[in-house]
Amino acid sequence: MDEDILYHLDLGTKTHNLPAMFGDVKFVCVRGSSNRMKAFEDMQDICTGTDRYCMYKTGPVLSINHGMGIPSISIMLHELIKLLYYAKCYDVTIIRIGTSGGIGIEPGSIVITDTAVDSFFKPQFEQIILDTVVTQNTELDKELAEELLKCSKEVPDFPTLIGHTMCTYDFYEGQGRLDGALCSFSNEKKLDYLQRAYKTGIRNIEMESSVFAAMCGLCGLKAAVVCVTLLNRLECDQINLPREVLLEYQQHPQKLISIFIKKRLGRYNPK
Amino acid sequence: MDEDILYHLDLGTKTHNLPAMFGDVKFVCVRGSSNRMKAFEDMQDICTGTDRYCMYKTGPVLSINHGMGIPSISIMLHELIKLLYYAKCYDVTIIRIGTSGGIGIEPGSIVITDTAVDSFFKPQFEQIILDTVVTQNTELDKELAEELLKCSKEVPDFPTLIGHTMCTYDFYEGQGRLDGALCSFSNEKKLDYLQRAYKTGIRNIEMESSVFAAMCGLCGLKAAVVCVTLLNRLECDQINLPREVLLEYQQHPQKLISIFIKKRLGRYNPK
Numbered sequence: 179m180d181e182d183i184l185y186h187l188d189l190g191t192k193t194h195n196l197p198a199m200f201g202d203v204k205f206v207c208v209r210g211s212s213n214r215m216k217a218f219e220d221m222q223d224i225c226t227g228t229d230r231y232c233m234y235k236t237g238p239v240l241s242i243n244h245g246m247g248i249p250s251i252s253i254m255l256h257e258l259i260k261l262l263y264y265a266k267c268y269d270v271t272i273i274r275i276g277t278s279g280g281i282g283i284e285p286g287s288i289v290i291t292d293t294a295v296d297s298f299f300k301p302q303f304e305q306i307i308l309d310t311v312v313t314q315n316t317e318l319d320k321e322l323a324e325e326l327l328k329c330s331k332e333v334p335d336f337p338t339l340i341g342h343t344m345c346t347y348d349f350y351e352g353q354g355r356l357d358g359a360l361c362s363f364s365n366e367k368k369l370d371y372l373q374r375a376y377k378t379g380i381r382n383i384e385m386e387s388s389v390f391a392a393m394c395g396l397c398g399l400k401a402a403v404v405c406v407t408l409l410n411r412l413e414c415d416q417i418n419l420p421r422e423v424l425l426e427y428q429q430h431p432q433k434l435i436s437i438f439i440k441k442r443l444g445r446y447n448p449k
Numbered sequence: 450m451d452e453d454i455l456y457h458l459d460l461g462t463k464t465h466n467l468p469a470m471f472g473d474v475k476f477v478c479v480r481g482s483s484n485r486m487k488a489f490e491d492m493q494d495i496c497t498g499t500d501r502y503c504m505y506k507t508g509p510v511l512s513i514n515h516g517m518g519i520p521s522i523s524i525m526l527h528e529l530i531k532l533l534y535y536a537k538c539y540d541v542t543i544i545r546i547g548t549s550g551g552i553g554i555e556p557g558s559i560v561i562t563d564t565a566v567d568s569f570f571k572p573q574f575e576q577i578i579l580d581t582v583v584t585q586n587t588e589l590d591k592e593l594a595e596e597l598l599k600c601s602k603e604v605p606d607f608p609t610l611i612g613h614t615m616c617t618y619d620f621y622e623g624q625g626r627l628d629g630a631l632c633s634f635s636n637e638k639k640l641d642y643l644q645r646a647y648k649t650g651i652r653n654i655e656m657e658s659s660v661f662a663a664m665c666g667l668c669g670l671k672a673a674v675v676c677v678t679l680l681n682r683l684e685c686d687q688i689n690l691p692r693e694v695l696l697e698y699q700q701h702p703q704k705l706i707s708i709f710i711k712k713r714l715g716r717y718n719p720k
Binding site for chain 2: 179181182183185186210211212227228229230245246247248249250252253255256257259260263297298299305306307308309312346347348349350351352354357358359360362363367368371385393396397416417418421
């Protein structure tokens with residue numbers, strides 16, 4: 179192509195010098211919400227001409243939000259991966275930092291995902307390409323997960339564990355919630371489902387990890403998913419934490435990733 | 450439930466007087482992007498405590514953005530439908546105003562959806578509930594579509610038609626684009642797929658209509674999907690319109706809906 183327009187990022191190969199802007203990127207942090215991102219880094223948004231996504235850069239660390247759900251994060255990943263390619267970046271580590279519902283673990287815990295699984299507990303992502311269903315691998319980088327778990331020893335305030343993460347297309351019925359506008363099953367069916375999920379090693383549920391693992395795997399990016407749990411789904415469906423607790427929980431994965439990046443850059447000074 | 454927290458809207462039945470705030474709502478306009486919404490109505494965002502969604506109200510018209518993709522719009526719809534229920538709203542018409550890729554029609558045209566179809570051209574939405582796949586109906590309100598088509602005669606600047614809309618989970622490979630970070634098929638396969646789609650009556654492709662049609666249908670809301678097409682996918686994959694043309698095209702469905710609402714309210718004065 180003569181020119182490639184990264185439409186949803188409002189960037190392009192002719193309008194922007196991508197190697198100069200992004201060539202030194204070594205870490206990409208992706209998050210659902212843009213507010214949470216601004217709280218993390220007080221910077222100028224790079225994607226100024228669109229409100230689809232926001233992007234901030236601090237030295238070798240690029241932060242982008244991805245909205246909610248598989249389709250939204252997949253659009254961002256396609257354009258981000260093209261951006262990293264055009265910018266001639268190499269040795270890039272990409273981490274999704276998010277919130278999730280926990281299963282059988284204490285709210286505020288962090289789950290580092292080893293494998294993303296679908297609603298049927300299968301370690302795969304089904305991608306529809308033209309009218310064919312293609313099954314993709316959803317394993318994440320094992321060494322990176324272990325390195326992150328090691329970093330978590332530096333933050334004793336909250337438990338961190340490695341486990342499977344279930345990735346769904348729906349927040350309500352698709353995650354066994356009884357409190358949506360529609361609900362077609364009983365509390366017993368819900369608990370049976372979540373307990374079966376727990377038995378297969380699933381420790382949290384969110385909505386982006388499977389396509390994230392699949393695409394990063396196919397494109398050779400070392401990837402991790404690090405999510406805090408906001409509730410224990412065996413106990414409730416509603417997120418009714420006081421705002422200050424919610425904000426504090428959302429800081430947990432950011433604290434961990436901050437230590438990880440500082441260690442990698444040789445700039446970590448434990449207090 | 451004693452209290453229902455509409456988490457992603459930052460509203461709740463105990464913290465907000467929903468009947469007083471929303472009881473008079475008769476029209477809900479839903480859009481992907483919040484910027485486009487602000488351009489339409491210069492108002493105070495109601496969902497102040499979250500950046501997941503923005504919401505604006507002008508008399509009986511409520512506007513909300515839904516992000517990109519089926520999961521993102523479905524979270525919003527669950528919470529919006531609960532909100533309308535708690536606020537005791539009745540006779541509500543809900544319209545998704547969006548952008549899309551056209552098939553075999555001139556860019557800038559408006560497609561009013563009669564039925565949303567999936568990637569296999571089937572008029573259905575497959576919802577995963579616990580570990581069961583449930584098939585839901587995706588037909589939209591026929592009378593409302595005809596009423597909107599009639600309103601389009603008042604705006605002769607751009608062609609408007611009724612057709613099927615294909616709803617996909619992915620913007621790149623899932624819509625037969627060759628320009629994503631990954632592509633596993635040829636231009637011939639792409640064109641064959643899009644031409645077969647055209648032959649079944651599909652005139653545009655977007656990423657939210659199927660779950661929107663299914664949920665609104667199940668909850669008894671009269672619903673329409675009105676999208677402008679930004680390109681003809683039989684000719685290209687990239688959205689490379691000059692910014693002013695893009696902004697003008699995005700106004701097309703808004704102009705149509707504005708006439709529709711004014712007519713319904715008996716306030717339409719053709720110039």
